[in-house]
Amino acid sequence: MSQLTYAQIDQAIINTLTPPRKSYWLIVFLLFCGVFVGAACWVYQIFIGIGVAGQNNPAAWGTYLINFVFWVGIAHSGTLISAILHLFRAGWRNPIARAAETMTVIAVSIAGLFPFIHLGRVWQVYYMLPYPNQRMLWPNFLSPLVFDVVAISTYLTVSSLFWYTGLLPDLAAVRDRSTGLRRKIFKALSFGWTGAHEQWRHYGRGYLFFAALATPLVISVHSVVSWDFALGIVPGWHTTIFAPYFVAGAIHSGLAMVLTLMIPLRTMFKYENIITMEVLENVAKTIVFTGLIVGFAYGTEYFIAWYSHNSIEIEQFRWRALGDYRWGFYFMVLCNTLLPLLFVFKKVRTTIFALFVISLIVNFGMWWERFVIIVGGVAHGFSPHAWGLYAPTIIEYGIMLGSFSLFFFLFLLFAKHLPSVSMTEMKETAHHE
Amino acid sequence: MNSAETHILGLFKSEDQAAESIRELAKSPYSLKRTNTPFPSHKIMDALKLKPSKVGLFTLVGGITGFLSGFLLAIFTATRWNLIVSGKPIISLIPFFIVGFEFTILFAVFGNFIGLLTQARLPSFKGLDQYYDPRCSGEYFGVLAACQAGQQDGLKQLFEKQGGEIKEFNETI
Numbered sequence: 001m002s003q004l005t006y007a008q009i010d011q012a013i014i015n016t017l018t019p020p021r022k023s024y025w026l027i028v029f030l031l032f033c034g035v036f037v038g039a040a041c042w043v044y045q046i047f048i049g050i051g052v053a054g055q056n057n058p059a060a061w062g063t064y065l066i067n068f069v070f071w072v073g074i075a076h077s078g079t080l081i082s083a084i085l086h087l088f089r090a091g092w093r094n095p096i097a098r099a100a101e102t103m104t105v106i107a108v109s110i111a112g113l114f115p116f117i118h119l120g121r122v123w124q125v126y127y128m129l130p131y132p133n134q135r136m137l138w139p140n141f142l143s144p145l146v147f148d149v150v151a152i153s154t155y156l157t158v159s160s161l162f163w164y165t166g167l168l169p170d171l172a173a174v175r176d177r178s179t180g181l182r183r184k185i186f187k188a189l190s191f192g193w194t195g196a197h198e199q200w201r202h203y204g205r206g207y208l209f210f211a212a213l214a215t216p217l218v219i220s221v222h223s224v225v226s227w228d229f230a231l232g233i234v235p236g237w238h239t240t241i242f243a244p245y246f247v248a249g250a251i252h253s254g255l256a257m258v259l260t261l262m263i264p265l266r267t268m269f270k271y272e273n274i275i276t277m278e279v280l281e282n283v284a285k286t287i288v289f290t291g292l293i294v295g296f297a298y299g300t301e302y303f304i305a306w307y308s309h310n311s312i313e314i315e316q317f318r319w320r321a322l323g324d325y326r327w328g329f330y331f332m333v334l335c336n337t338l339l340p341l342l343f344v345f346k347k348v349r350t351t352i353f354a355l356f357v358i359s360l361i362v363n364f365g366m367w368w369e370r371f372v373i374i375v376g377g378v379a380h381g382f383s384p385h386a387w388g389l390y391a392p393t394i395i396e397y398g399i400m401l402g403s404f405s406l407f408f409f410l411f412l413l414f415a416k417h418l419p420s421v422s423m424t425e426m427k428e429t430a431h432h433e
Numbered sequence: 434m435n436s437a438e439t440h441i442l443g444l445f446k447s448e449d450q451a452a453e454s455i456r457e458l459a460k461s462p463y464s465l466k467r468t469n470t471p472f473p474s475h476k477i478m479d480a481l482k483l484k485p486s487k488v489g490l491f492t493l494v495g496g497i498t499g500f501l502s503g504f505l506l507a508i509f510t511a512t513r514w515n516l517i518v519s520g521k522p523i524i525s526l527i528p529f530f531i532v533g534f535e536f537t538i539l540f541a542v543f544g545n546f547i548g549l550l551t552q553a554r555l556p557s558f559k560g561l562d563q564y565y566d567p568r569c570s571g572e573y574f575g576v577l578a579a580c581q582a583g584q585q586d587g588l589k590q591l592f593e594k595q596g597g598e599i600k601e602f603n604e605t606i
Contacts (some may be wrong), residue, residue, distance in 0.1 A: 001471065005572065006471060006571060006572035007572045010571050010572070072551075089481075118503040124475055130506060130593040136513070138510035138513045138514070139507075139510060140510070140514075140516075140518075141506070141507035141510055141511065141528065141529060141532050142509070142511070142521065142525060142528050145533050146527070146532075147532065148533070150503075150532055150535045152538070154535045154536075154538055154539040157539060157542070158538060158539065160543045161542055161546050162542075164548065165546065167469075168555075169472070169570070172570050173471070173570040173571060175570075176567030176568075176570045176571065176573070177567070185557065185596075187561070191550075191556035191557070191560055192555065192556050192557045192558035192559070193555065193561060193570075194469050194471055194561060194565055194569070195469045195470050195471060195472075195569055195570055196467050196468065196560060197467065197468045197469075197470070197477060197478065197481055197483065198467075198553060198554070199553040199554075199555070200470065200472075200473040200478070201475065201486050202486045202488050202548070202549050202553040203476065203482050203549065203553060204473045204486070204551075205485070205486035205488040205489060206488045206492075206545050206546070206549035207488060207546045208488075208544065209492045210545060213492075213538050213542055213545070215543050216534075216536045217535075220531075220534060220535065220538075224531065236476065265586075285449075332524060336520040389597050416465055423471075424471065424472045425472075427471050427472045428472045428473075430529070431472070433447070
């Protein structure tokens with residue numbers, strides 16, 4: 001990275017904005033088809049009713065909320081990388097910060113869709129909003145679900161503004177190297193940024209405050225998501241460890257998604273000199289750390305179930321490991337804590353193929369973790385006569401396909417139309433080296 | 434701005450050269466107008482002896498407003514019904530603190546963003562039309578200075594002494 005000049009950094013990143021090949025548009029089209037399938041399934045559900053999904057009594061929470069928690073989790077590492085590592089002055093985060101922030105904005109937007117989908121009668125969502133109305137109704141701010149509405153909308157707003165603020169100098173750099181319509185568009189998008197010292201003076205301060213505010217926010221958001229469960233008196237949910245457990249899990253899955261996105265991006269845009277092996281290695285090392293925290297949380301849950309002598313809790317955790325959803329439990333333990341430990345070997349964490357495969361495995365495992373927690377809790381509660389099982393329907397699979405397609409669709413559009421690496425931060429890094 | 438002023442932009446490959454020329458300008462009869470750099474340079478900021486930004490004040494005001502708004506909104510909505518849930522008080526401070534916290538962050542960020550835009554005078558497209566060189570968002574550090582008519586050579590020499598490339602703007606305003 002250090003051998004790159006400012007001009008080479010600009011060139012390498014601006015070259016990625018050249019008109020894409022047909023193969024790019026083909027992938028975009030296929031992803032759009034996936035989005036269309038998801039949208040069609042949702043429309044079908046709106047017309048027919050929420051009964052087309054697999055939720056039942058007692059398993060009233062299914063894939064919609066699993067995907068909600070999954071995407072909120074994915075959104076977390078973007079802020080970890082852009083805000084927390086910025087405060088710690090970890091220079092290695094600079095090449096991946098922009099893409100990770102974009103991932104955050106897209107993931108939290110998708111996450112925000114799932115409560116609407118889960119509502120069934122989505123047109124009544126305005127009942128959740130606090131405004132004077134003739135119904136004389138107000139939301140109950142004692143409910144963690146209302147905390148969640150506030151937290152997620154705050155997170156979406158903050159991460160979007162943080163992302164856009166970081167983009168301003170780079171939009172100006174693209175504007176200055178463009179002509180015609182593109183120049184006009186980037187001129188408007190960059191707000192007329194010139195890199196004047198007065199602008200940098202306020203920008204530096206503002207960006208620092210953004211990072212300082214986003215750091216506690218990111219921790220609070222997944223804590224609030226965890227309280228959707230932990231504040232419910234449901235075996236397997238009602239535990240104080242949930243907030244740190246969820247935050248660590250969120251960062252774990254988000255970092256894995258960063259690798260999943262960065263590795264193809266690095267190859268596609270020939271970013272080997274920018275997203276160096278050292279950067280990927282550092283992400284892998286952080287995954288080992290978060291994986292150990294997650295593993296510790298899994299162990300703690302079992303320890304507390306045993307130590308509490310609470311028969312309901314003991315039964316819940318016995319069933320988790322040996323019951324109907326035991327495969328999900330084995331996936332989560334294997335994929336989230338054991339396999340990522342392979343990253344302790346330098347040979348593994350410096351092999352692109354291994355990094356990519358393990359990142360996919362962690363994503364898979366983290367999805368199953370949410371399944372085990374969410375469905376497992378409600379399906380196997382206090383009363384044996386009220387135990388039940390849940391399986392997603394084709395409509396839920398369609399909506400899930402739609403959400404994953406939308407994520408990659410939006411990310412691909414971003415990668416080819418906006419600077420996917422921060423030129424400003426890369427120049428700062430090159431300068432300090 | 435003096436109507437007889439001529440503007441000359443010194444373009445430097447390194448921030449050290451730009452910072453040094455700023456220090457030289459301070460000792461000269463020429464007036465420094467602006468610098469344009471591809472990234473925030475601490476050396477240039479130090480040479481310019483800038484005052485700390487006031488963006489933080491906007492952030493603080495936003496944060497305080499947010500905390501009060503969130504906390505009071507939660508209290509207000511609870512008192513509309515006076516419904517006791519699980520024996521908890523109507524005004525439950527701990528859960529309402531969570532709402533207050535989220536609103537603090539939200540409004541502080543609004544304040545921060547508004548502060549950044551108003552203090553940095555964005556959006557503004559005037560700077561692009563006046564004495565701006567697009568290379569300053571790439572690899573050059575630009576130092577714009579003005580001099581009286583007839584003093585151009587001295588100013589050019591000052592920049593050239595630091596290894597700068599010269600760009601003279603002939604129009605005067």
